[in-house]
Amino acid sequence: MSVQPVSVVIVSRHRPDELRKCLRSLQFQTHQNFEVIVVADPTSLAAVEAVGLQDQVKTQLFDEANISAARNVGIGLAAGEVVAFIDDDAIAEPTWLSRLTALFQTHDIAAAAGFVRSRNGLSYRWRGDHILPWGELRRFIADGLSIYGPEEEHPVLTIGANCTFRRDALVEIGGFDPNFRMGLDDADVNVSLTAKGYCTAIIPDAQVQHVPAASAYRTNRQVPLSLRENGASFGWWFKKRDRPTAEFERIRSALRDGFLTLRLNRGDIEPRDMARLLAGLDQGFADGQTRQPIVREIPPVVASFRRFSPILNGPHTVLRGHFSARESLFTEARALAKQGRVVTVFLFSRTTLYHKRWFHPDGFWVQSGGVFGKSYRSDPLFRRFNYDARVKREVADLAQTRELDRV
Structure with a gap:
């Protein structure tokens, strides 16, 4: 079976640092047949050049505070059969795109979403929502890979930070409604697709980490500035x-x-x-x-598919050590990342510090915390581990999305 061509759309506005990290994470994707489209303001477009990807990425200037209109621009540039969306302040796991899009080749679905990890990289921010008629979301946890049809009592959301659609289905409904400038844009698309009789999937292992960045509407700690x-x-x-x-x-x-x-x-x-x-x-x-309906029509694709070239090369690698070895471990991780290796650095101390996972701008992942510390909410505040046992436990957990094959 050939690998389906996918277009990944990133909308960015005044967040060049976050966009650079997002693009860097896409360089380690296991999926090998995708293009990247960045719809952004001038400062964010400059970030594409700053990481040397201007020849691999389709870009379009757009500096309006309207996520729906920007996404429609991205759809118009998308030459892939499937269009995926990731937020500029999200980090994709290496297996993200492969898992998020594989089901489109084997099942009759129009939309899919994956789980979203929170700021600490460990707990989950999103694992499923139903959309109630008045626009409220009712949370649920998808039980493994699940497909939901139009017979469901309420449509299922595909969260905007981590979702994908058949391009033809998006074109059929006119893409995103620009009257939803911020919020409910994704829910509106899901309701429209469900009304057309389409099915939606939730794929737990297709994961991103979302670290919400500051905007005109909120701080970087998600404290609202305006509603x-x-x-x-x-x-x-x-x-x-x-x-x-x-x-x-x-x-x-x-x-x-x-x-x-x-x-x-x-x-x-x-x-x-x-x-x-x-x-x-x-x-x-x-x-x-007071808003009035906006006539929407996604134009035919005129741009050819511009394949993004992941640098993934060789087995995934874990480096481990104490906090005191941080600089030397980061130097080694940086060198391996330049070679296209997916690298996770474990920095553990003999403490009960809570764990966190994050992505370094130089292209590698880090997990830090105490050997006896808490990773998940279900963990006790103190759990006796020796160093090797703790590393083994965390490697097993990471294998879910990074397919680590050696320590």
């Missing part, structure tokens, strides 16, 4: 789907009593901030209700 555009997306959702506006109170109450109250209790916001944010949400909802 007006979120409210506008809900306003348009309610108008587009003819939902009674009284249902918006469900959204407002859930946000106020859940997310915002949590941030208030943590000290991230003050009571006056909550009042301001909720007022912005209400104003945005009213704005969204």
Whole structure:
């Protein structure tokens, strides 16, 4: 079976450092037949040149705060049969694209999404959501590789940070709705595809790590600065789907009593901030209700497929040592990464420090923490390990997405 051509679209706006890391992670993909399309503002486009990938990447200038319109630009440039999306502040595991797209060759699906790891690289940020009629998401955990059809009670979300679609299906529905400038853009596509009778898959092992970066709407710790555009997306959702506006109170109450109250209790916001944010949400909802339908049509592809050349070469490698050996281990990892090796550096101390995983800008992964420390929420605060046993446990876990074959 030939490897299906895939177009990977990255929308980036004013985040060149995050984009560079995202592009670097794509150089280690096991999938060997894909192109990369970057739709971005001038500073982010400059990052493509900074990493020397300007001859391998399709680029398009776009400096408008509208994720849906930007994604449609990317679809228009996509020459692959399948179009994948990854956020500019996400890092792809080496097996991400192979696993995310393989099902399209064997099953009749139009969309798929993979699990998303959180900031610490260990816990999960997303493992499945149902989309309720009023736009609220109801979380669930996909039980292994799962396919959901239109007979489901509620459509299944494919989260925008880690998703893929048949290009023909996206073209059929006109791509993403530009009235969803931020938020609900992915949910709207999923509802539209489900209404057409298409199936959606969730593929747990197709993973990315999402480290949310700062934007005009939030800090890098996901503390909201404004909810007006979120409210506008809900306003348009309610108008587009003819939902009674009284249902918006469900959204407002859930946000106020859940997310915002949590941030208030943590000290991230003050009571006056909550009042301001909720007022912005209400104003945005009213704005969204005034929006009018936008005629959408994805133009035929005129650009040829521009194959991205992964540098993956040789077996995946684990380097290990104490924090004191950090610099020498990083030097070795950097050299191996330049050769195209997928490298994970374990930096363990004889402490109970919590573990975290992250991607180094020079092209290798790092996991740091205490030999006796906690990796997952289900772990005890202290667990007796010798060094070799701890490394063995973490290698076994990483094999899920990095196919490590030696230590």
